Amino acid sequence: MRFPEKSLRVEHFDEPQLEFAFSQRSPHPKDGLFLYGPHAKAKKSREIRVGVVGTTDGIGHFRTWGRKLNSVVQVPPPGKGEKADRLHLANFPGLDEAFGISFEPDECSTLSIAWKDIDRATRIINLNEAVDKVARLYIDRVRQHLRNDERSVDVWILVLPEIVYERCRPQSKRTGLPMEKGDFTKRQRAKESIPLFSAMGVIDQTEEAIFEDVPDFHRRIKAEFLKIAPTQLVRETTLAPEAFLNKANYPVRKTQDAATVAWNLATGLYYKTQPKPPWRLADVRPGVCYIGMVYKSLPHDPDGHACCAAQMFLNEGDGVVFRGANGPWKTGDYEFHLKAPAAKNLLALVLKTYTETHGGPPKELFIHGQTYFNDEEWNAFVDAAPKETNVIGVRIRSTGGETKLFRDGDYPVLRGTALLLDDQTAYLWTTGYVPQLDTYIGPETPNPLHITVMRSKNDKPDIRTVLADIMGLTKINYNSCNFNDGLPVTVRFARMVGDVLTMGSAKGEERQPFKFYV
Structure with missing residues (x-):
């Protein structure tokens, strides 16, 4: 134009100024947190209560990352053609040092789900039902914990295998997979009428509501946990890119550098567990x-x-x-x-x-x-x-x-x-x-x-x-x-x-x- x-x-x-502890200012969140700490910083470090749900490997990846958060995470050296002074990147100084909070990775409330159960659920023919089944694996484990364990949790970390990200979104293409027959087979509520009676009596339609929702794991989890606690969804490949390599021995997906991942995870943990x-x-x-x-x-x-x-x-x-x-x-x-x-x-x-x-x-x-x-x-x-x-x-x-x-x-x-x-x-x-x-x-x-x-x-x-x-x-x-x-x-x-x-x-x-x- x-x-x-x-x-x-x-x-x-x-550039707008941000306020941190002791009324100190900086335009950059990382600088302000590194120098002063959060604006509502407590006098003593606060211990947060973290719950983790995922496969055994996923829980292990998060625990490894939890230990990293307790210390300095360095920005990696510049690659070929990159500036040496990449000012948009910053070393992560540690969870307690930057945010004044802490948690013990080995003492988190951990709820494991078998990878084979997740895999089987993601291959159900009807995508709406597949997403519902996968989401229920996570939701039911948390609800069982709430019924049986008196320990409260401030934030739930849901660690997702890559198959959840690939197969449990709207219009996910699951071609080439051996599909599983579900409770509803190929039936789509929008296309076929569901009989109210059968030779066995009245059909239970309480689960039919899954066809009214968009088949999206992220939306379903966030909606369900509105009544429980804040959540943080993180992919296993984000936590451990080196554990998921292609045939050429490179990570299957490009992720942010470790220091940036640490800053983002720590910011989410603080925001979702603290009053301010x-x-x-x-x-x-x-x-x-x-x-x-x-x-x-x-x-x-x-x-x-x-x-x-x-x-x-x-x-x-x-x-x-x-x-x-x-x-x-x-x-x-x-x-x-x-x-x-x-x-x-x-x-x-x-x-x-x-x-x-x-x-x-x-x-x-x-x-x-x-x-x-x-x-x-x-x-x-x-x-x-x-x-x-x-x-x-x-x-x-x-x-x-x-x-x-x-x-x-x-x-x-x-x-x-x-x-x-x-x-x-x-x-x-x-x-x-x-x-x-x-x-x-x-x-x-x-x-x-x-x-x-x-x-x-x-x-x-x-x-x-x-x-x-x-x-x-x-x-x-x-x-x-x-x-x-x-x-x-x-x-x-x-x-x-x-x-x-x-x-x-x-x-x-x-x-x-x-x-x-x-």
Whole structure:
């Protein structure tokens, strides 16, 4: 896209600062944790309770990694053609040193599953049934532990053989495998009617709900564990790439370097076991709340209904997911809009939670969506908010290759560069060259986000304020320890949250910490 030269207004937003222990600041999570520790650091090391479910080999791989986390994990030496000072990589100093938590790998609650049972279940003819059977192997072992063992668990680590990843996702191709006959053979509920009676009496249809869900192991596990505890799914090949080699004696899949894996695993362990996340935004204005709207079409629904939800994020605490009503929210190929009662009820639930936590409503409530807001839903949002709360609707959309901006002719732009089109519309490059890392981490020329301030209850905020906020929200993905994400957290996980909420086993959870979904 080309713009007249006189219309170009290019600005740059500084890298948002993060806050760590002792109110110390750094823009990089790894630097802040290494130097200061998490912002809610305790005086003494906290021992976390970890449960591990997997094959005997998988449990062994995790224990080996657990021991590594107790010490320094070095960045490997640079390969051929790589810079010696790869500033986007960092040595991992140890779980206790960086996060102030610890666990004893040999004393974890371990629940083993026979590999042959997983293999057999993944080869059941009907994919829905295969995914259900594999998920139940993990879920039933945990439920049995909860019934028989008094030891509580803060986070469950589910270690997955590669066959689960390969065979238990939507449209998994299981060609060439000796298939197993399941309880439902080839029958698909959507295609064939199921008789209510047989010569043996009434047929039990309680398990038929598996055909209403998308056959996806990850979604099923996350949905089921909403009622149990946070989970971390990790593949055996991530923990022990050297144990899975191809014919040429190379690992079967390329993984991140060991230090990066350690940082990400440790960040997830801390986030999912502690009351507050490891870092927070340092300069967020007081009384500001951010909401990301989530919509997901319900699978196999004859009426075309969708699930709606809202993700709430603040600068000082964990995110919360609020489930709204299912209904006819889809109005176009990529457009979703709530009816007034559903919009009002969903926002009222968010505001109630915020008020309970802070003793009063927010001053500003930003609603981030990927579509526009129609009159009916917007008026309902405004009606649900008290008069002292300014509600602002912001549309955030990813772009393709139609808009490019270069630095010094052909270099990627700096992360934080913005092209302001008018007082309420801008392109924002949340990816790009980062001077502190001396690199641009990306496969191609960075593409911007298209940001539009759509509506406002009172005065519209300055577009620069909106852009600065979005930059900050790209730095609070606590499921990894990256310098930044390309999308703000309000949008980044919308699809993942929607995927989980549309699973049948997720019903009934009106409000749940965000950490359960990632």
